[in-house]
Amino acid sequence: MSEAAYTVRAEFDSESVAERYADWLAGSGDHAARVLAHGGVRAEVVRLDAERPVIECRYVFRDRESLDAYLRDHAPALRAEGLRAFPSGVVFTRSIGRVVARVVPA
Numbered sequence: 001m002s003e004a005a006y007t008v009r010a011e012f013d014s015e016s017v018a019e020r021y022a023d024w025l026a027g028s029g030d031h032a033a034r035v036l037a038h039g040g041v042r043a044e045v046v047r048l049d050a051e052r053p054v055i056e057c058r059y060v061f062r063d064r065e066s067l068d069a070y071l072r073d074h075a076p077a078l079r080a081e082g083l084r085a086f087p088s089g090v091v092f093t094r095s096i097g098r099v100v101a102r103v104v105p106a
Helices: 015-026 031-037 064-073 075-085
Strands: 004-012 040-048 054-061 090-098
Touching: 004 015, 004 064, 015 031, 015 040, 015 054, 031 040, 031 054, 031 075, 054 064, 064 075
Parallel strands: none
Antiparallel strands: 004 054, 004 090, 040 054
16 A cells, blocks of 8 residues: 655745744644644655745655545644634645655665
């Protein structure tokens, strides 16, 4: 069974909102750690090189069943928290995929 990837992309109207969001994800807000507590096995927060501020967070789950359980049982409440913390100035998109390979140094 292969791992499942869940990516949340956030595009911002301002740099200050992007900085607050990054802190909310992996700093004082601890959002990414809370996703991992509900079935994720790892997460990466990436600031993309783009004209506008863009941050992607990729969560990896053991398998699609674990991701589906997270999406059904925990994501709605965590998404609602995010919308309360960032009610404007950000557009979210989400994607789901299957990890086909993970390459690490030998």
